[in-house]
Amino acid sequence: MNKQILKLAIPNIISNISIPLLGLVDIALLGRLDSEIYLAAVALGTTIFNILYWSFGFLRMGTTGLTAQAFGASNFQEQQALLIRSIFLAIAIGLSLILFQKPIESIAFNLLEGDQSIHNVAKSYFLIRIYAAPATIALYSLQGWFIGMQNTKYPMLITLTSNILNIAFSALFIYYYKMNADGAALGTLIAQYFSLILGIFLLKNKYSTHLKSIPNTAKLLNKKELSIFFKINKDIFLRTLCLIAVFTFFTSKSAYYGSIALAGNTILLQFTYFFSYLIDGLAYAAEALTGKYLGANDHKNLTRSIKKLFAWGFVLSLSFSLIYFIAGNSIINLLTTNKLVIDYSQDFLIWVMLIPLISYPSYLWDGIYIGMTASKEMLTSMFFSSFIVFFPLYFLTTDYLDAHSLWLSFTAFLLARGLYQTILYQRSISKKQNMVSVK
Numbered sequence: 001m002n003k004q005i006l007k008l009a010i011p012n013i014i015s016n017i018s019i020p021l022l023g024l025v026d027i028a029l030l031g032r033l034d035s036e037i038y039l040a041a042v043a044l045g046t047t048i049f050n051i052l053y054w055s056f057g058f059l060r061m062g063t064t065g066l067t068a069q070a071f072g073a074s075n076f077q078e079q080q081a082l083l084i085r086s087i088f089l090a091i092a093i094g095l096s097l098i099l100f101q102k103p104i105e106s107i108a109f110n111l112l113e114g115d116q117s118i119h120n121v122a123k124s125y126f127l128i129r130i131y132a133a134p135a136t137i138a139l140y141s142l143q144g145w146f147i148g149m150q151n152t153k154y155p156m157l158i159t160l161t162s163n164i165l166n167i168a169f170s171a172l173f174i175y176y177y178k179m180n181a182d183g184a185a186l187g188t189l190i191a192q193y194f195s196l197i198l199g200i201f202l203l204k205n206k207y208s209t210h211l212k213s214i215p216n217t218a219k220l221l222n223k224k225e226l227s228i229f230f231k232i233n234k235d236i237f238l239r240t241l242c243l244i245a246v247f248t249f250f251t252s253k254s255a256y257y258g259s260i261a262l263a264g265n266t267i268l269l270q271f272t273y274f275f276s277y278l279i280d281g282l283a284y285a286a287e288a289l290t291g292k293y294l295g296a297n298d299h300k301n302l303t304r305s306i307k308k309l310f311a312w313g314f315v316l317s318l319s320f321s322l323i324y325f326i327a328g329n330s331i332i333n334l335l336t337t338n339k340l341v342i343d344y345s346q347d348f349l350i351w352v353m354l355i356p357l358i359s360y361p362s363y364l365w366d367g368i369y370i371g372m373t374a375s376k377e378m379l380t381s382m383f384f385s386s387f388i389v390f391f392p393l394y395f396l397t398t399d400y401l402d403a404h405s406l407w408l409s410f411t412a413f414l415l416a417r418g419l420y421q422t423i424l425y426q427r428s429i430s431k432k433q434n435m436v437s438v439k
Contacts, residue, residue, distance in 0.1 A: 001301070001308050005285050009312070011152040015283030016388035029174050030184065038181045039336075040259050041121035043220075043266040045185070046124055047251045048108045051244045056137050058236035059090050060144035061163070061287070065373040066229065067148025068291025078225070082212050085229060086141035094134030101130045112252050115259065121181050128185035135192040142199040150288050154202045162195035235375030242379075242386040246413060249391070249407055257403050264344035265406070267335050271328070271352035272359075275320045279360050282313055283367030290371030308365055319361035324353045351407035358411060361418030365425070374419060377424045385416035 030039040063086040070078040097104065105126055109119055110137035139162075143155040168192050173183025204211065254265040286309050293302040324331075332345045362385075369378045397405040 001304050005305065005308055005312060006287065007110050008147075008150065008152050008285035008288050009281045011156035011281075012147075012284040015152075015156035015281075023257060025232075029171060037115075037121060037259070039266065040262045041118045041181050041183055041256070042125060042250065043262055044109075044112055044118060044122040044189055044255070045125035045129070045181070047112065047248060047314055048104075048122075050128060051108070051248060052104070052133070053136060053140075054240050054244050054247075055141060055237065056090075056093050057175060057240055058233040059086055059093075059137065060140035060235040061236050061370045062086075062229065062373075063141055063144035064148045064284075064287045065291050065370045066232065067145050068150070068288050068371055069295035069373065070290035071149055072295025075295075076210075081222075081225065082148075082229075083141075083145050083210060085226075086145060087138060090137040090141040091134055094137045097133040097137075098130060098275070101127065102393055104210070105131075111248070111299075112255065118255075118259065118262075122438075125181045125185045128182055129188055132189040132192040135196040139192070139199055140197055142196075142203065147284055147288050148291060149207075150292065151206075152217075152284065152288070154206075157202065158195050159200050161198055162191045163193055165191035195299070204364065232373050232375045235379045237371075239375070239379040239382040244383040246386050246390050246410070249394075250410060253394075253406055254403075260340045260344050261403055263336070263338070263341045264348065267341065267345050268348055268352050270335070271324055271331070272355050275317070275356045276363060277360070278320070279313060279316060279356075279363040280367075282309055282316065283363045285306075285309065286367030287371040288365055290368050291373075292371075294372055306368055309368070313360045313364050315355040320356040324349075324356070328353065348404070348407060351411060354411060355414060359414035359418065362414055363416065365421035367419070368425075377421070381417055381420040381424060384420050389413055389416040 004305070032040055060113055063082060067079060067082050070082060103398065105123060108126070109123060112119075139158065143158060143175045146152070166187050168187075170184045170187030173179040173186050175183075177183060179186065231256045250265070250269075251262070254262045286305070290308075326348045329346055332342055332349070336342060336345075365381075366378065369375070390409045393412050394405050396407040397408060401408060
């Protein structure tokens, strides 16, 4: 079982680790410009794209769980149908975002707090990067399908290629062409389309049989299967909106405390993102394995895989808490040379030291629930930790703790997610026979 977990998890960890590294490079590039406005603006712009792309992240998660179950059940035709449904929906969503970019821009910047000078730079960043939407969302579908097919090497190749190109193009446009924040947006746009081309090539290379005999219209539009597909994706979409509400509020309130707080919290969040992307490598393995074993009705190995995943998760989280304790100050100094931002970040560093150990159960349960297509339980736990824990705790403590109340609430949010998901686990397992399982 450990070999299976590592075979799936290691490529995911390698690919995922490149994502926060890309964010760190962008921050390092912008953090060395002559003003903190560029870094703060990209933080706001990235928040908007997090809202957009996280909103449609259900395409990757829903596709992975259902495909893994189809793989476990050896249902070739359903594997095909899931790929086609997901890709077509992704492209339609991406084109719609481009079409409605002006209303999205207006609504987003009215909701987010910050100085007008930061907003002006962030708007320019947004209007360039929005054209990457079809490629970005289509890649969600492709990568989710690959993971469901127990293939994590292809998502690794796609992600590494995307991030290497992104770093190269961003550095070129920011420093050589002096485009500042716009350069980071253009670098991302170009990298995403190159990556989509690579993903299509890999799909045709290994899964050509899935593309030769396309399922007929009756299969693709099967009412029962479409109902399952959209129900799961609806639950994950609503669950993601809760997550977006937390992160958007966090960034908006960071801007409320000033540009130094916004820049400092942006840097500190990179610690959290870095760990989350690595633990997500295990979570993706959980999606693939639990979905496969559920689809094959192998409940013995389903239980074994969950126990092993949590053992690996504890080791990884303890390691990161120790790394942040030992090297946290050095990492901050690598990311910015702004003395005020450094001082602010160091004052709040204790929070990011605690987060790996507190948060790892929630990430693993997410992966397990995705593989089991237990979307309702995912939504319930996220709603509870967001609206019963995070927001009330912030408003109860903000008058006493100022910006520390943001980090206290965020840490409690992560802890509550894991605890609530643990409570729901037995109920989810007891109802597993009634969960979605592709036969």
